[in-house]
Amino acid sequence: MATPNQFLKFVDDNAETFIKRLGEAVAIPRQVRAFIVSGDSSYRPDVFRMSAWLDGQLKSLGVATKLVDLGKHVMDDQELPLPPAILGRIGDDPKKKTVLIYGHYDVQPAQKSDGWDTEPFTLAVDEKTGQMIGRGSTDDKGPILGWLNVLEAHKTLGLELPVNLRFCFEGMEESGSEGLDDLIKTEITKGKESWFDGVDCVCISDNYWLNTRTPCLTYGLRGLVYFKITISGPARDLHSGGFGRMVHEPMTDMVNILSKLVAPDGTILVPGVDDLVPAAQDEEIAIYEKLDYSVQDVEDAIGAPVTLSQDKVSVLMGRMRLPALSIHGIEGAFSGPGAKTVIPASVSGKFSIRIVPPQTPEEVDALVQTYIEQEFAKLHSKNTLKIENLHNGRPWAADPKHWNYEAAIRATEAVYKRSPDLTREGGSIPVTLSFAERLGVNVLLLPMGRGDDGAHSTNEKLDRSNFIEGTKLLGTYLYEVGAIKA
Numbered sequence: 001m002a003t004p005n006q007f008l009k010f011v012d013d014n015a016e017t018f019i020k021r022l023g024e025a026v027a028i029p030r031q032v033r034a035f036i037v038s039g040d041s042s043y044r045p046d047v048f049r050m051s052a053w054l055d056g057q058l059k060s061l062g063v064a065t066k067l068v069d070l071g072k073h074v075m076d077d078q079e080l081p082l083p084p085a086i087l088g089r090i091g092d093d094p095k096k097k098t099v100l101i102y103g104h105y106d107v108q109p110a111q112k113s114d115g116w117d118t119e120p121f122t123l124a125v126d127e128k129t130g131q132m133i134g135r136g137s138t139d140d141k142g143p144i145l146g147w148l149n150v151l152e153a154h155k156t157l158g159l160e161l162p163v164n165l166r167f168c169f170e171g172m173e174e175s176g177s178e179g180l181d182d183l184i185k186t187e188i189t190k191g192k193e194s195w196f197d198g199v200d201c202v203c204i205s206d207n208y209w210l211n212t213r214t215p216c217l218t219y220g221l222r223g224l225v226y227f228k229i230t231i232s233g234p235a236r237d238l239h240s241g242g243f244g245r246m247v248h249e250p251m252t253d254m255v256n257i258l259s260k261l262v263a264p265d266g267t268i269l270v271p272g273v274d275d276l277v278p279a280a281q282d283e284e285i286a287i288y289e290k291l292d293y294s295v296q297d298v299e300d301a302i303g304a305p306v307t308l309s310q311d312k313v314s315v316l317m318g319r320m321r322l323p324a325l326s327i328h329g330i331e332g333a334f335s336g337p338g339a340k341t342v343i344p345a346s347v348s349g350k351f352s353i354r355i356v357p358p359q360t361p362e363e364v365d366a367l368v369q370t371y372i373e374q375e376f377a378k379l380h381s382k383n384t385l386k387i388e389n390l391h392n393g394r395p396w397a398a399d400p401k402h403w404n405y406e407a408a409i410r411a412t413e414a415v416y417k418r419s420p421d422l423t424r425e426g427g428s429i430p431v432t433l434s435f436a437e438r439l440g441v442n443v444l445l446l447p448m449g450r451g452d453d454g455a456h457s458t459n460e461k462l463d464r465s466n467f468i469e470g471t472k473l474l475g476t477y478l479y480e481v482g483a484i485k486a
């Protein structure tokens with residue numbers, strides 16, 4: 001079943017309409033964290049606006065949908081409603097394969113004052129470079145809209161879809177996909193009535209090329225264990241002139257503890273954590289050597305020459321097959337402008353560890369908690385320590401020799417005229433493992449954007465060509481799956 005030329009032409013001819021729709025989607029801010037941390041109910045309408053917008057789009061393109069209320073959750077001592085999951089279905093031909101598509105409609109918070117050159121929630125299209133800049137352009141609204149583009153082309157042209165499609169879109173991915181695993185668990189108990197009944201494979205477009213040139217397919221992701229440690233002492237903030245060198249200062253304790261977690265070269269200092277991972281064998285090293293990637297690519301993506309090594313393989317292994325501990329911030333510390341002479345009364349340090357096979361969140365959590373308690377005891381501080389685990393996600397790896405990957409390789413070759421690299425990625429998408437294990441099917445990560453798109457960063461962008469060729473790629477992939485004999 002070759003991809004119809006009509007479809008490819010439609011995508012080229014309608015690029016402007018597609019970009020306009022991406023602009024609409026970016027303009028609906030969906031700031032999960034800002035909404036939750038501030039407890040500001042003024043964000044609540046945005047949550048439901050984005051889900052309602054997407055639901056409306058799917059319906060108008062002929063997809064039957066169901067919005068699933070995921071209930072409430074507690075974060076930072078507040079109970080908040082979870083945004084709904086959107087399930088969709090189109091096609092029920094028993095002769096066709098059924099592909100489940102996942103995406104997330106939430107985005108990271110953004111403010112112009114973070115250092116954006118343009119308004120983050122207004123899509124800015126740079127006609128010269130082709131960059132479309134805006135929060136969510138690449139993570140993950142652009143890719144979701146890629147699927148809408150495919151649907152629109154087929155509907156308008158009156159073309160039959162080559163496969164049956166199921167959709168699962170959520171609005172909590174950036175905060176650990178709360179509630180989604182439970183939904184999948186409940187759904188599959190319904191047997192024939194389950195929304196996921198008959199699914200043959202899963203495709204997720206929520207990842208990126210390694211560089212700015214070579215398309216890739218991703219068959220592995222790291223897991224995540226996220227910690228918050230709170231050290232509290234005085235009942236209120238103090239004047240450092242009045243009380244400095246009289247009391248145990250929470251910030252001093254915090255900096256001591258944080259300094260014992262990770263070495264400047266990235267080595268994880270929590271005993272046992274790095275040891276859980278076996279060393280790479282020659283065969284595996286050869287895979288990294290062959291990938292189209294250089295230290296220069298990293299430097300270009302991050303804008304400075306600060307990689308841990310000048311050796312490509314060692315840098316790549318840091319992202320693809322080693323655990324990583326990052327310290328994210330200290331809540332409650334003085335962080336404003338000026339030179340305030342304060343002793344903060346209570347501070348919370350946040351850090352996380354990206355974990356890889358065969359590490360499990362439970363093992364790593366236990367090692368970290370024990371170690372921090374021991375190190376805190378060594379400080380002989382009268383302050384109190386509280387350790388919280390904010391979320392746990394296991395690492396995931398798929399079989400890249402599966403027909404699902406072979407279909408995606410052929411689709412990439414057809415659209416980009418070159419073979420994709422096969423990569424493992426450093427980020428996490430919690431639902432990947434839920435789908436793989438609970439549905440028992442192969443999961444493919446098929447990217448739209450490039451390695452320098454700046455997901456989560458300022459000036460997040462998606463290149464126009466990646467949006468348009470990426471839309472062709474998603475459609476062509478469906479044709480390649482449809483062409484596989486049952």
Ligand code: BES
Pocket residue numbers: 139140173174175176177206207208224393425426427428429430455
């Ligand atoms: N799209 C990313 C995941 C990703 C990052 C894939 C880098 C490939 C390369 C996703 O939206 C994300 O940011 N996930 C979070 C999940 C976490 C909150 C559990 C992440 O990785 O921090």
Ligand code: MN
Pocket residue numbers: 104139140173206
């Ligand atoms: Mn994402």
Ligand code: MN
Pocket residue numbers: 139174455456
């Ligand atoms: Mn993200």
